Amino acid sequence: MHTPSRAAIPARHLRTDRWWLAPATTAAGLLAFIVYSTWRAFANADYYSAPYVSPFYSPCLAENCHTMRGGPNWEIFGSWWGLSPALLILIFPLGFRLTCYYYRKAYYRGFWASPPACAVAEPHKKYTGETRFPLILQNIHRYFFYFAVLVAGVLTYDTVLTFRDEHYAWGHMGLGSLVFLANIVLIWAYTLSCHSCRHIVGGRLRHFSKHPVRYRLWGWIGKLNERHMLLAWSSLISVALADFYVFLLASGAFADPRFF
């Protein structure tokens, strides 16, 4: 931006490095996920292959859900719901990630170019940030965090259920169990490393010394929080992989190798 009092430098930026690489990669990665997840969410098929349920469809809350014995499917939405049951539940992880402090940075930079990179001028004439509707809604991140914890709890349950076999008998473990295990660890790590979580656990305190347990928790979550970006991406990839694994099994393209 140039104003009469600022140094008259016409160039939008003078960076000589490949500053566009990071936002371009981010945008490409997010786009790929959006395309994949949209296809899978609307597909309403190939999301269950006992004992594995795709994380996109769990908990499954509609009457039209695949029967999953012992699985997290509750028929809260009756037969009138004709769309994919994934849409009912994906709102929550989507909202959590959409309002996440890391993803905000990623898409503000990658999609909205606000700014595209540091010290590179943004193309917009006006900017009001998160001061007004709709972006002021970013402030409700913590509610999505609460829901994200519930969803992570359900996915943990799903992971436990992967230790049953296709006839619902306990004492099974397949490659899919490992995939689910890796996914749920990353989901939890991402969820707990959330800035809102850090704030709720201890950040809002004024005197850490009076709350030693919360202080220690705050410290741990702070350590995780430093890797929030890494966890955001790895859990995003792992959840897509877990879903894809179920897709491969359910569509019969692949058989789950068993360990026992």
Added chain:
Amino acid sequence: MAHVDRQTWDVVVVGAGGAGLRAAIEAREAGMRTAVICKSLFGKAHTVMAEGGIAASMGNANEHDNWQVHFRDTMRGGKFLNHWRMAELHAREAPDRVWELETWGALFDRTPDGRISQRNFGGHEYPRLAHVGDRTGLELIRTLQQKIVSLQQEDEKEFGAYDARLKVFQECTVTRVLTESKSGSATGSGKVSGTFCYERESGRFFVLEAPAVVLATGGIGKSFKVTSNSWEYTGDGHALALLAGAPLINMEFVQFHPTGMVWPPSVKGILVTESVRGDGGVLRNSDGKRFMFGYIPDVFKEKYAETEDEGDRWYEDPDHNRRPPELLPRDEVARAINAEVKAGRGSPHGGVFLDVSTRMPAEVIKRRLPSMHHQFKELADVDITAEPMEVGPTCHYVMGGVDVDPDTAAATGVPGLFAAGEVAGGMHGSNRLGGNSLSDLLVFGRRAGLYAAEYVTGLTARPAADPLQIDAAEAEALRPFSAEGEEREGAADRGPAENPYTLHQELQQAMNDLVGIIRKESEMFEALKRLADLRVRARRAGVEGHRQYNPGWHLAIDLRNMLLVSECVARAALEREESRGGHTRDDHPAMDRSWRNINLVCELADPQGDARAADPSLGQIRLARRETPPIRRDLLELFEKDELAKYLTDEELTR
């Protein structure tokens, strides 16, 4: 000149470091309309470079500590040349000044019971330095800056303007302290009437009329080539005092900090904090030997460890072991390093090794010495957690300065002129202890502000700024623009214009080589000759361009101050035929008790004009000797007789 803008204030504080800001706060709280004027931006003063801490005997880390012990350490560090009353006031008041900072929002490191943590430092008997990691100076400046802002917020509420009673004129330079003319002459030394200043940004001149001026401009290090001091340290306050008619004392005592960076060349001289040694760092030569054990002087023999084991035990158990000799006062360590390097046992870049990497785990180093870790990593590409640093002496501090009244900080001979902090002399004697600087700034900054306010309140009439002086000051400041090719009257002025940068480099080289850490009579004669030559050439220092933010012009103006101060250092150093603290004579290596109570006083030789400045055969400075008043009996009794006998003459002891 009539068109020079004039403003009226009650107190003008020159310098916005620790002392200046503290003085301004005190004057403003005493009801004075106070102006602060500084060369840099507000909050960037050289005080930010102070790392180790603020010495104050709060007794948080060791309950045996009290002001008497602190006083004793200060006197010992200064080799008893200190003005004892200043050392006393300093030791007594330092704790209050530190505690007060907390009420303004400072956040020092804490002890387990929640009090201010205190660390060890060279020359201090107990852990005494309140600190924040190794960025204590930054904390001090920021706290004072924010206190000023908070006072301005009060004024905004009351008067609708932040600047109503306390204003900071940033990026401005004072070139003259104006005084009421005594006999109609241009440079009479009557009462203070204000300051002549220019804005660095625009080059615009202005006058602040005020009956009291507090000098708090810091030191003179920029006259030396290897220095830890920033560009601001051109001895401005020292020179302003001299030119206004106030004498300087103890100018021969210049502290060379033992540990400055020696590589890369562009950062040569930048400080490596003493806390590195206070926290366990050791000095080694190229043979890997901890050489300091061989350099403990007799006067300190009983106080320092004789073996490495004992020294190492001291960090854990200071009550039953003596401290390692790496923590001797700065002058001793600097000389030892100098000697090791000269003997060929130095490091590759001409220093010695300072090692913490083998003494502490990497995380501890990063936590306790974060900015050192950062500084070496970023500037020298050295990881201090894995390899030793290379260090060598660097010009750090001038003990000498404006001769002041110990209680009121009022400068001798010029009513209304005050000085506090590094620019004032006497407090530190021949050598300053680490950590005593920040406390000095606060204790005497406050006193200067307080007594300046008292002085102003007691005046019946305000001295008027003399238009002749203003004209003269303006002409002086503009001189560099007309220097080129001009033929002036008087032979000495003739010749081509000189580049101020070149002159500055030559001055720094001369002072470093000839009046540096080890001094010889012949070299100082040579120095005086070169200074005289530079002085004549400096009158032809010319600059191009215009007055708006012109660094060459600023330097040309500052050269006057550096030359004046350098001459003081050289003349006083030549006169004092002994070695003591920050003054080491190769030809007089011993400390001489008969010199202890002698102060060398520097005055302007020709206060009425600048004839002597133009003549290379003369100097601008006249020296006089003066005896210090005898130390008060109750203070003397704080020392053992044996120890006093090392410093005081038999006659003084029996008195």
Added chain:
Amino acid sequence: MTEQQTAQHVAEQPGASGAYQAHFRVWRGDTDGGALSDFTVEVHEGEVVLDIIHRLQATQAPDLAVRWNCKAGKCGSCSAEINGRPRLMCMTRMSVFERTETITVTPMRAFPVVRDLVTDVSFNYAKAREIPAFVPPPELGPGEYRMQQEDVGRSQEFRKCIECFLCQDTCHVVRDHEENKAAFAGPRFLMRIAELDMHPLDAAPESGIDRKRTAQDEHGLGYCNITKCCTEVCPEHIKITDNALIPLKERAADRKYDPLVWLGNKIRRRTE
């Protein structure tokens, strides 16, 4: 400076054999306009960009304006933009560049220019005055403050700030939108609010100042879209976004968008 003086200057530097000629483009001008000027200048081993600017001053452009002070990354005076990135000139080593690279140095672009590399940073001082100062607890006298290290740690991180204003310069909220300057305090001063709000003894709440709420209502916290450029450029490596701005946003959310917290506070106050 004449040629022999330059030569003398070179000879003084150890390792002068490693010297090479570098290409610099430095913005020169003032509010009336300006342009990038080309220079070829000598560089020695171990030097930083500020050394080169000083060499230009001493040899080719004596009136080249540059603001600097400590030259050790402690005072935050020599902020500028080097190859388009906001940095301290004294902390940018020449060894990070290719020898053949042209190095472009411009003044900070978010602030009015004074001359050459010097900008008018008064915006920041004005903002500093708008943040209510530390409020000392009335019941404690000097020397009576007791604070635990873990309670001061957070604010201490923010007090490492050297006020170089690079974060203010890089923040697109004001860099790209001059009109936002009135409403937005900038990362440095939002961090100052966070510092005071986390101070264990700040008595602002008792004196009726709600720092959390005013951060959003008066100092423009909502403008921040946490794109982290402030953290990226901070020479003190303060985690401005993660440790100050986001926690401050969460604290503001406590006040304004969280009925649970609001209800909890109401109940607790009633039972006290």
